[in-house]
Amino acid sequence: MQHSKRLLCLFCFFAPVWLFAQINVSGTVVDSKDNPIQFATVKIHNSNQGTSTDANGKFRITLPSAGGALEVSFIGYKTQTVPVTGSLSDLIVRMQEDVGHMEEVIITGLASATKRGNLAHAVGTVSAKQLVGTTPQATVDAALYGKFPGAIVSANSGAPGGGISIKLRGVTSLVGNSQPLFIVDGVYYDNSSIQSGTNFISKAAGQGSTNFQDNPSNRVADLDPEDIERIEILKGASTSAIYGARAAAGVVIITTKKGRTGKPRVELGQSIGWQMQLKKLGQRSWDTSKVRAAFGANGIAVYNANEGRTFDYEDELYGNVGYMSNTRLSVSGGNEKTSYYAGVTYRDDEAIIKTTGYRKTSFRLNLDQNVAKFLDLSLNANYVESSADRGFFNNDNTSTTLGVSFVATPSWVNLYPDANGNYPNNPLAPSNFIQTRDLITNNEKVNRILLGGRATWTVFTKGGHDLKVIALGGLDKYTLTTTAIFPAVLQFQKDGNGTNGALIYGTTVANNTNFSALAVYELALDNDMRFTTQAGYNGFNVDLNTIVNTATQLIGTQTNLDQAGSIQVEQNKNISKDRGFFVQEEFNFKDMFIATLGLRGDKSSRNGDADKLYYYPKASAAFNILPLTSLKTFSLLKLRGAYGEAGNFAPFGAIYASLVPVNFSGTTGSIVDVTRGAGDLEPERQRELELGLDAGILNNRVGFEFTWYKKDVEDLILKVQTTGSGGFSTAWKNVAAIENKGVEISVNAVPVITKEWRWNTQANWWKNTARVTRLDVPPFNVGAFGASLGTYRIEKGKSPTQLVGVGDASDKVDPETNLAVFGNTEPDFNLAWSNNVTWNGFELNVLMHWKKGGDNINLSTLLSDIFGTSPDYDKRTLDPSGQLTDGPYRLAIQGATARPWIQDASYFRVRELGLSYTLPKIWFRDVARVRVGFSGRNLINVFDYNSYDPEVSNFGIDAISSNVEVTPYPSSKSFHFNVSVTF
């Protein structure tokens, strides 16, 4: 019974009034200016019992007769602990603002968290307010731009439904996965982008590039941003090592909202908005001589037939003002044992091209249940249904996409249907884009269920020992249906063109599961030393099955697969199994010195040797040196360093040497794959070292974070061009290494706090430079469409993102390769500056983003030049001799130099702008909080780039070969009116 005596002592120490009756406490929680704080959590220390404050900041709570301490917390404020020894009726708890967010708890292990002030590495965090507080967001990934340093978040096009690439700290892979691993409440969240198969029509993969360019969205778009409480971004191996073999591109940890003890809280929001084309380029103006020069006698005939009339096709195709609506309802609450959060969002966005748009319905239920004193259960469930009509864009080799057809058609051709609704053939190009826009379908539909469960068993909590066992499991199941319908009446499908109509129906069924079991043991020793030990194992199973049916020779306007003369099926399975374990030890001395050591071991069927364990170690240390100094102005001074390793697999299938099927004259056959598989592939390995300094001045009113990192990615896998005479065009090999070095600087400050005014500002600056440090194959060009139009080139000692091409006398041509370097897709730096100003009930938020440098390969210009339709065709700005106008000049040097197509893609834009006003509470009898506002996305854009938007990628999220533009779906800007009611 020794321990119960100890326990008694403990109680006596903390609660001298233990013998008295129950204690009732009521009071008010206020901020430093005595304004009441609503929804602050008031909890009894070391228990699950608690409540939250009402609209007037008031609360009432009953403590056991032993008394104790109240823990009062609210986001953005330092947690206060108030000892309570007897009943109180008018306790005032004055919260101190956590201006530098040093109290913020950051997830650092699979089951542990650390105060930001104690972190040994830089972790990007985005709160719900930063994510959706300014303006409504269609997808989570699109909402991350500029909100933390160290990432290049880039939209592949303006197509509704997303398609965003997130690259953390430079180049992490060349052909492998370059997108971070998403984990939502412990569930591995699939972020595949699955091609819809419209390549069958566009034939984009063929002459210049073998990659599909179907412009798919990526599946993290299915997550509802409104459900998210916070996001933590582990940018490199030094932080993500504990996630092991799939973590080299970083990890994005998403935590969704939870219910809080107290009365039900209902939040209703409605926003309506409009989106429109971000930038109009205009059209070339024409006269007879220009028509003759560009289109010859045939063109003159068409021009005269239309009496020289012109049409504003840019407005016709891209000029739709899309109505957007977002409706939101959430209810949350709970008692001591149970808390719940339920949220529903319905979003319906029209887009800037008629017949395109995005619709999403999301429902979430998060439940937390305290089953017994030692057992907590939680369940997260999410159901999403979405539908995106994405138009038909990007590169093609058939002049059928809306984009290519648009630039191929001069404004004096009449493409409008006659009174009977019959569309004329485009006399100058294989397709009529108005007909195509009106009659085709290219839709992505998703049904997705996400289930996550967690059981936490507190084995014991006694005398500084604390052992927990946690089991968690997750299920991510979805069906993605892609529907592309190209009816037989289309110009490029009828009369022997094309295949007399085509249906391309794809279905992907994803069935991914993950589970972990882990133990966390915390040991606090008397002399302010704490040890946290954790160990566990982890499993992840992927099962993706994609079937694409392509039916041609359609009967009439039928859209059933069996109403077709010919049908082709493709199936692609992606099955893998990962198993791993991890151990981690954290040591904390007086919050002054914090060190962590960890190790993860992973096996996977994605490796050539499935049963081989690969180890990923990590170590980090943070040293709060302020107590050792006598600096008075500082409130924090911390040095930190971290090292870690993480892995990345070869693309699926790379380890297999296989024969692929062919269909021929009604029979089937096998032929060697164009790519040679390699059973001995090793996973890519990233080693990252990060050093940093954090400082806080004036009670953290000014915070400063400096981080330097060096990230080496080794054993990079490449699909290298191989000697074609061996029978394979390409082969998978571990052949390269890349070094990324970068700096991230973050400054946040609260320059103004007065009774009425408050100004919060944060600036993030970051820069990355990459260099190929090993290359076992000869330097080679990769991505885009070959050296005459500009391409990437992987070359030892050079940046992996350099853009090269053939060059003429005015370029610096390497005499050996005949190539000149024309640019680099990597920006010189990024600067994001966000500001939040409040004045009484008003709140203004502005997020600005400046990307300096970084180039694109712009082939939209090339195509519109060839068709003589470039808006700047007749300007005279390029030819040094002043003889040719811009279009002819670019064409004249085409083939001799790639210079005209590689263009600076710098931009400055106001990504988000929001002004809101919280109506006086008294109007609603203190019951409800009503906020109204106006907001906008991308309202101000400044760039020289010669197209719709410098943020573009014809090849989607591919690691290398982004930043290539071929007639994309143009980007849009939007503005919104928002109302939210909370009660």
Added chain:
Amino acid sequence: MKFQNKLYRLTALAVLFIAAGLPSCNVDPILDPNNPSITGITQNATIGELQNLVVGIEAGMRNNLNNQYDGISVIGREYYRYSTSDPRFTSELLGKGSAVLDNNTFYTTNPFNARYRVVKNTNILIEALQNTKATISDPQRKAAIAYAKTMQAHELLMVLNMQYENGIRVDVADPDNLGPFLSKDESLNAIQNLLNEANIDLKGNTVDLPFSTTLFSKNASEFSKFNRALAARVAVYRRDWNLANTALAESFLDLNGPLTDGAYYLFSTGGGDLLNPLFFPRNSPPAEARVVHPTFITDAEPGDTRLSKAPKRTSTASQDGLNSDYDFYVYPTNVASMPVIRNEELILIYAEVQAQLNNPTNAVDAINRIRNAASLPDYTGPTDLNSLITEILKQRRYSLFGEGHRWVDMRRYNRLNQLPIDRPGDDVWQQFPRPMTEL
């Protein structure tokens, strides 16, 4: 100490809980869920799998023929390939201005790799035939290997036609140990030898191949006639007129038979199958079109019915400073077959061989067979070798229009400088560069 005991017990329990999951930590390899493996098929193929490899060869032969024929025909000034989505057809292929051929882009590498991919499949077929435990008689096995070698020789010849003086690799069975590049002449000899070797097991062998083929015949001795036709073509390229003569005699040459008899690449609208890659409907917009080089019309003799391959367009097609009023219309549908080798070529080879062997009468007879078929009167020109060759090259130009011969023919008679130049500064290339990956 009770607390300590309890602590140990609980800890043990927790450890057990974790340990319970460890056995599931084994990861078995997952076989390719999407495709059969190469090793499986070379070790012990079934008859069905052998057939699959054959279909793979005959289907794969058609891959990238568009780039192959466009390259050869555009440089040979037979037609223009207009493509606004890829302007290099009218710039680099025609040597516009300072533009040169790229050694690492589609028109160079795609046909090269596509042909060698089929060569790889033939090598896999040979290995599979050597190792298979399926019931195949020895003559069948030999004939089947001979089939594979014949196809391999054809594909290598296609590569050599584009690479010419660069030469090619012939020994490519092991991708990790590729044989050397042979000179042009050595390459041609090696191809000839491959065909001759194969023919030993085909000629007079009455068995059927253990699989079906869409090329000529399933019967070994019949297939030998296809082999000999190819051998005659190679012999002519090698200027080995005697060998060409004997090969012709053993081939399916029929001076009086239909000109279209022969072996073909087949196309269909079947699911997953390929359409004729050279087909465009008539009067296609100039953005994507093949239009005939104007000299094909202007150089023709009046009344030549072979001009039906180049019907007049309703409007002139212009691009990049080039103009044409005529469509390339050798293939009138998108499923029209394309010849691998056919009787009309064999008759013209016969004419050439006879001219070279100094039998002008035979040569003129063969020429007239071709001329009459095109509704042209008999040849009345001089019968010296040079004149006959000029006439034969002309008949080849019209008879085999767009079938990949013009450039090759002009080159082997050193007459590339006679090909027309359309724009000042244009070039006629002798060959495609050796692909960068082979350097």
